Amino acid sequence: MEPKRRRELTLASIALAVLAIAMWTVRGGSAPMPAHAPAASAATQATPAGTNHPFAGVNLDALQGERPEPEASTRNPFRFKPAPPPPPPQPTAWTKVPTPETVASGPPPPPPLPRIALKYIGDMADPRKPGGRIAILSDGRSVYHGREGDVVEGRYQILKIGVESVDLAYLDGRGRQTIRQTGQ
DSSP: OOHHHHHHHHHHHHHHHHHHHHHHHHTTSOOOOOTTOOOOOHHHHTSOTTOOOTTTTSOHHHHTSOOOOOOOOOOOTTSOOOOOOOOOOOOOSOOOOOOTTTSOOSSOOOOOOOOOOOEEEEEEEOSSSTTOEEEEEEOSSOEEEEOTTOEETTTEEEEEEOSSEEEEEETTSOSOEEEETTOO
16 A cells, blocks of 8 residues: 555544544543443442442532632732842851961962964975974964974974874973864
């Protein structure tokens, strides 16, 4: 059978099922008990003989009785009350006094070195040394190049040239950074 035809038959059977359920609901919803239905539960058997209603235990007379009148209230359901003020802060009895051990002795440590502001553009084969590489770097204004151990821009030394990155450091050996070719 074609998929289109099968889909049409499926939709038609679903529509018929929905129509049958709607008609059953409109007519009152009482259907004859099927032959294979289990016996009535103990709760249904305990009701008096003349009542077949499932809510036979509800006291309908209490629903017809007197109800108390609503009380007067100042509450306005369309307005919010302002939030109560926060509680005052609790006073602290103890204040920590710095001891000589917690006070730093000596001058503060030097600030960290700034990031090396070069970008690794790429590398090329070294014509002087077989198997060697020359890194090509840029700071946005100029282009620099160098081999491992060379000084670039008068401030940085090339430590290692990798496949996709170059390791640089300041001339004094501090601030080693790996600069990737992806720009990060």
